[in-house]
Amino acid sequence: MSKPIATTDFFAFRAPLLPFQKFLDWSDGLQGPSVGQDGDALEHALEADRTRLRDGLRKQLDDPLVREAIFLASPSLFDRLETWHSEPESKQGRKVERAIVRYFVRMAGRATPFGLFAGCAVGRIDTATHLTVPDRTTHRRHTRLDMEYVFQLAEALATSTQLRSELRFRPNSTLYRAAGRLRYAESRIVGNTRNHRLVVVDETDYLLATIERAGAGASLEALAAALVDDEITLEDAEAYLAELIDSQILVSELEPPVTGPEQISHLIEQLTPHRPVNEITQRLCELREGMSQLDHNRTANTPDAYRRLADSLQKFPVPVQLSRLFQVDLILPSDHLSLGQNVVQEMLRGVEIVRSMYRRLIDDLAEFRRDFAERYGDREIPLVEALDEESGIGFRKSPLPNVESEPLLAGILMPMGLDATMTWTHQHTELLRHFTKTIAAGKQEMRLSKADIAALAGSPDELPDAFSVKCTLAAASCEDVDRGNFQIVFGGVAGPSGARLLGRFCHIDDDLREHVTQHLRREESLQPDAVFAEIVHLPEDRMGNVLCRPVLRDYEIPYLGRSGVPEERQIPITDLFVSLRDGRIVLRSQRLNREVIPRLTSAHNFLLRTLGVYQFLGSMQHQGIEGWSAWNWGPLKYAPFLPRVTTDRLVLSRACWNLSMQEIEDLRKRSGANLYQHVQQWRESRSLPRHVLLAESDNELPIDLDNILSVETLADLVNRKNEVQLVEMFPGPEELCAAGSDGRHVHELIVPFVRTHEPRRSSVGPAKAPAADQQRVFGQGSEWCQLNLFAGSSTIDRLLVEYVRPITNTMTESSDIDSWFFLRYNVPGNHLRLRVHGDSQRLQRIVIPKLNRLSARLQSDGLVSRVQWDTYEREVERYGGMEAMPLVEQIFHADSQSAIELVANYAGDEGAHLRWQLALYGLDRLLDDLGLPLEEKLSVARDCATVFAHEFGFHGPFRKQLSQKQRDLGSQIEKLLSGERDNEPVLTAGLESYRTRSHRISPVAANLQDLSARGLLSMSVNGIARSLWHMHVNRVLRAAHRAQELILYDLLTRQYESQRARRRLNI
Known part of the structure; x- marks a missing residue:
């Protein structure tokens, strides 16, 4: 027998307070469904049904525990119950009635813990399955x-x-x-x-x-x-x-x-x-x-x-x-709760299937890795420095272009910001084939074979070392489960760890706490050289109800939250250092000198309206692994009807119906018998079963479409919603295998697993520090100074032409400075960074006072909102090392001079169309100046284009837009690069500025090539070229730089491919 991919020894069982039979009994004896379309008869029938249903609700409210549960959920609703008792047909009475219906149905139809509505228990893994719901008299509660x-x-x-x-x-x-x-x-x-x-x-x-x-x-x-x-x-x-x-x-x-x-x-x-x-x-x-x-x-x-x-x-x-x-x-007591090994093995089969098909389209850490490599190379720096929005690279900055209108972006729809599931892949083509075949056959179930699943497989990341499966068993009885007559409604795989949904309940159940602690220790044993540290954070006071938990790990990282472990086992954020090792982000505790692996034993959404440090630490849990895997319809998810998806005993997705805006509006505008009659006709046209679930995220509320109060509750809940989804109630009432003395219960299972692979050994020490004599940071009093001028993107163009160009020319002619360059930044806020180099004493005595006087005038005239002197930190690794850095700074100088001439000669919206063309010409000429042959030029362009296509999600249909750009612009670009447009008067000034730049750069480039030949560069010339390209676009174009880089690099890649093809054919 093969070794399982993961093992478990316990699970969490969730069930509501009331058996589902209560919900079914409430609708017994209704007259409405049998009346048909007779208007008067239907009015009388529904009036009788309302009386019967209200009597049923009153009977439920006679239960003291139900009354207590409602009071705890909503004291104000409890206080208004008398209004409903005395005036159920009043406006206020109807409002209270709908709330009572929702609460009652939740108490019988939803297993997720909430107050006294539903609870949880711990079960064990055994040879047989027993899901016995204990009697209410044995329940415990914790206030x-x-x-x-x-x-x-x-x-x-x-x-x-x-x-x-x-x-x-x-x-x-x-x-x-x-x-x-x-x-x-x-x-x-x-x-x-x-x-x-x-x-x-x-x-x-x-x-x-x-x-x-x-x-x-x-x-x-x-x-x-x-x-x-x-x-x-x-x-x-x-x-x-x-x-x-x-x-x-x-x-x-x-x-x-x-x-x-x-x-x-x-x-x-x-x-x-x-x-x-x-x-x-x-x-x-x-x-x-x-x-x-x-x-x-x-x-x-x-x-x-x-x-x-x-x-x-x-x-x-x-x-x-x-x-x-x-x-x-x-x-809930856990005396009679167990899962058989046959169920566990089927769950693991489900894990393998959904993981193979799930494709993560957005990696929250990818941009951080790229920016870190560009900024810091192989250095190790304090985490807080890297995440600082002003002095560092930050985390999760939006890649969407600025709102300024740029002609190069005309007609381009940016995919970033859209639902990631809308990106089309080969899996969706295969999925569409199965979907259309199922719908055409009039079936409500799409069955997948092993071959079908193999065809739907993608290239997923690894499973977490510890994860949990969320699911429900469907069987007539637990005895049937043991005989193999069962299905598993597979909700998904989440991790790490497998206790994310359980941490908050460890306060109230010592048995659960012990199991969770052992689960976490088993996870940690798979990486014994690292320190697993719990993230301690409280974004809002009330979130403490789900975030507060016992101490579950030996170490904790407190960040806007107080830790419960002793001081020596707390890892402050200032003790954390970050580096890149073989493409992997590594956190290290300086005090412990060990790798730190952050963990959050909580289901909190750490990316939603929270601080950057917390988002980063939370995201680090999912580096290189699949944090969530489940069935995903992708772009098909908005189809009017989606069938149930099954493979053998696994139900990967339940059938669901997406309501159109017209269907939602039809429910909104009707009431009473008109609403009920409409729902019955609509139900028949859509093949809806009597019982469905109204789904919103993971919240699901049972709806009985024969029951007028349930129908009115549905209409009320969909009001003011633009998207509504109904899901089949599966398992159905006869397949609820969790049962107690009071009847069958709906249920949920959370089953934590730990993988069975051998422990991974690693030794993470400090990253190599730069030599002491390698100066990379220049502050006040040094040979470099940096001035930041904050202004809008168009104003920055004006600052460059009218102020920066004259003053730098004057200071260069008087030998107050010997070189300078500029960059545009948009974090924090749009600003221009001007860096000047010269003798430190002349900078202090002459240059800085001159720039201060200029800055004061710019502020007085309202051209800049803020002025800031700052530190210049060389990006040494990015540009080939310390010996290469002065050479690259000479290229920066020449490129900045050329860029300002372009900005001056091609200003405003009128010049924008020519400016991007000249920027593209400048990129090509820069590679020529660096001495790169065509194959190397193609390599640089292709690498840059690939990086930006991935950043913006330009795959599948979005790539067609780039192809269209090439068809629209390819001919004029080809003529520009070949010299056929050199005599166009509008291009004369721009082309001349690039010839001047080439004259200045060529000897510097030769020195770079010499360093490369002697093996003295830490970055290849191609790699340096990629960064110089990025900086050139930044200087020449006024806004939306990264989006325009995507287009420019793609256009150049296609040009170089075309040139190579023509050379091979001797054309």
Whole structure:
């Protein structure tokens, strides 16, 4: 027997509070479905149905546990139940009724844990399958304060003057130094939302000393005493520290941890030693005890029990909102839960199938790798420096072109920003064949053979070392499962790790916590030389309800979140260094001198409206692996109907119906009998079954199309939506194999796996540091100086022609400078970077004052919004090494002179059409100046074109646009490069500027080739040429540089291919 790709020894089982039979029984005896199209009869039938259905809802609401569940989910809805009881036909009564229907249906039809609506349990892997849903009397529940309230209470207490003097403070976990200044994330509450912004502050000796003293936590008394000297009084020091606290440079020890013990216990522990808040501490203890009593009650709790606890907090410095005060989780006993090995092996077969077909189209780390290689080469630098938006390369910057109109981009639709699943591949061609065949045959199921699956296979990345499968079993009974008569509804594969959906429940279930911890240790054992570190981050207080979890790993990386591990096992972001090793991004802890692998044992979407450092650390989990694999219809996903997809026992995708805008509108504008009658006709025309699921992302709500209240709920829910999808209810009621004494239940399984390969050994030490005598950074007082002028892209053209050209010419003629060059940047904000070189003393005495006077005039005239002196950091590795760098800077100088002449002679929108043509000519001539033969020129162009096509997603149909560009422009480009257009008057000035550039560059290029011949370049001449191309386009064109590079490089590639073909044919 072959070795399995992965193993598991436990799973998580999820089930709702009520059996699905409750939902079915609610619709028993309805008259509406049997009436037909008789209008009056239908009105009477639906009136009778409403009465019957409302009686059924009232019966459910008589259940104290159902009432408690609704109260916890929405106290305001609970308070309005009486309105519905007394006036169900009123506008307010109907609104309440729809909410009751949604909550009741969720309690019977959705297994995802939510309050008391659904709970989870732990099962084991065994020889047989048993999915026994325990009796309600054995359920446990866990009540805690909402994390929003806890975090806001801690923040309010920390700012109170009576307590602040007694607390210990430490630096903000996001604090770091970059470009000679301190930066950190500051949070502010706006309404009910916490927002963050990056703040920059100047370094001072006092600030740096205070931050260092507070490193491990310090009292204000100790911090103030250390600041006092002959010029600073104690009062001054205390006021200064108060400013640091108010600006969040220093944070208090009251900040609850994201990982570790429950937050209310932490808060009580921290407050207990402080007498000024004894009353608050005592009330919190009483509240914790009160919540514990609620959890130990064998019967349902009344709303008054919760209200009494809420009333005890009224005197606290944070307003109490009952709807945002309590969080309750439901825990199911795990005595009779097991999965047989036959089910596990079928799951693993599903893993292999969906992984083989899934193709990741967007790699969030790809741009970072490219930018890092260009900027830093093989150096290792502090992570915070690399991610800094101003001085570094940042993370996840949008590659979409600027909005300025550029003629070269006319007619080009950029694919980036579109849904990645819309990119067409060979798999979609094969998939379309199966889809059309199924639809043409009138079938609702598309069955795939092994050969079909092989034909649909792509080139996926590796599986994570630890992952989980989310699925549901479909079988008449668990005995049938053991006999092999079952199907698996395969939801998908997610990782790493396999515990992402389980971390938050480890607080409430010791058995689950033990299993999760062992799962993570097994994952870590596959890379024993690395340090696995949990990312600790809290973007919003209320997110703590799903992000807070126990300590699950030995090490943690705190970033805008307090860690629960001891100080020596925390890895601050300032301790992390980043480098590229064999194309792989490597994080290393400087203190531990080991590779660090970030992990997030949480289902939080780390890319959604969060800070760049957190996004990067989260994305690092998925480097080189498939973080998510599932069936994907790709561009077909918007078809009106998508059949069920199966292969043997696996259901890879359930059947679904996409509603058109007209269908949605038809539901919106109808009500009552008119709505019901329309739905029955529509249902028949679309072959919809009686029971369907209204799906929105992973939220699915059962809908009974025979039930008037369910139909009205559907119409209400699709209101104000532009996309609506209905999914078949599979497994159906007779295939729900999870059952208890009260009937069959819907369920979900989360099955964590760890792969079985041998451990990978690695030893990651510091990357090779540059030699001490290799100067790459030039600041104030050096032989280089850099001035940044912030302005719009069109204004930058004017600055270059009217101000930069005259002043650089004057300073060169007077020997104040000997060379200079410029670049355009758009982060942070559009700006021009002017770098000048000369004797350091003349720069300080003459050049910088001249440039300061010019800058003041530009600001006074409103041409620039901001002026900044900055540091010039050479990109040594990118341009061939330290010996090559001065030569390349001479090329920068010559190219900048040529570029300014082009900008001057081909200004504004009128000159833009000629400017891109001359830029293309300049690219070709630059390769000639570097001495590259045609084959090498083609290699450079093809490499550049490939990189940019990948960046912008120009594959499949998008490449046709580039072919059309070649057909439209190829002839005039060919004539331009061959010299046939040299006599065109409009091109004379531009061509002459390039001849001058060639005269200046040719001897420099010869020196570069000599260094290459002697093996003294760290980058090939071709590689240097690619970077010089990029810089030339940056200087000559005014905006949308990368998008225009895509077109230019593709056009040149086609020209060179054509030239090569003609040479081979001697044409």
